[in-house]
Amino acid sequence: MSEFSESPLDQATMLCESITRFNHAVQLRNEMHMRIGKRITFIIRVGMFSMAVVAVAFLLLVLVLSSKIHIMVNAMDIMNGHFTSMADNMNKMNTVIQDMDGNVGTMPTIVSEIQRMNVAMQTLHQSVATISGNLAAMTGNVGRMGGNVARMTSDFQRMDSSVSGIGYDVNTMSQPMKVFDSFRSMMPMSW
Numbered sequence: 001m002s003e004f005s006e007s008p009l010d011q012a013t014m015l016c017e018s019i020t021r022f023n024h025a026v027q028l029r030n031e032m033h034m035r036i037g038k039r040i041t042f043i044i045r046v047g048m049f050s051m052a053v054v055a056v057a058f059l060l061l062v063l064v065l066s067s068k069i070h071i072m073v074n075a076m077d078i079m080n081g082h083f084t085s086m087a088d089n090m091n092k093m094n095t096v097i098q099d100m101d102g103n104v105g106t107m108p109t110i111v112s113e114i115q116r117m118n119v120a121m122q123t124l125h126q127s128v129a130t131i132s133g134n135l136a137a138m139t140g141n142v143g144r145m146g147g148n149v150a151r152m153t154s155d156f157q158r159m160d161s162s163v164s165g166i167g168y169d170v171n172t173m174s175q176p177m178k179v180f181d182s183f184r185s186m187m188p189m190s191w
Helices: 008-105 110-173 176-186
Strands: none
């Protein structure tokens, strides 16, 4: 018998089976699209969460930097005040030395001028003592600034390890995308 001589009942049965198989294939394809959509949604959510974590890490970095910079600026202001005081003391020393030069130039009145030089030397001694005190305070400020810089270095190292861990986590979370690429090559392109 030829294909056309089959009974209408056989043809209807074949048509129903074909429609059933086609319907089943469409359902499988829809289910696969739904699974892919859910996975992509999950990956996007994880990516957004990772970006939020990175943003918070950068915000913390900015906060740490701004708090440490304020301390350094205060230390520099204190040092600037000490430098100004040192400049004043140097001006006093210059004045005293100029006075001493004028006093040595007048030889006839050397005895009275020696007494005046003694007073000027006492002022010079006081100025040197003040400079010594200012240098000691500056040494303390530089030591504190070194401690602050060491804390900043430690904070940067912790921040660097956190950011490195985030990069590793993002790389690990992107591994499922390789699986999607293998599914994509198996799927017929319908668009």
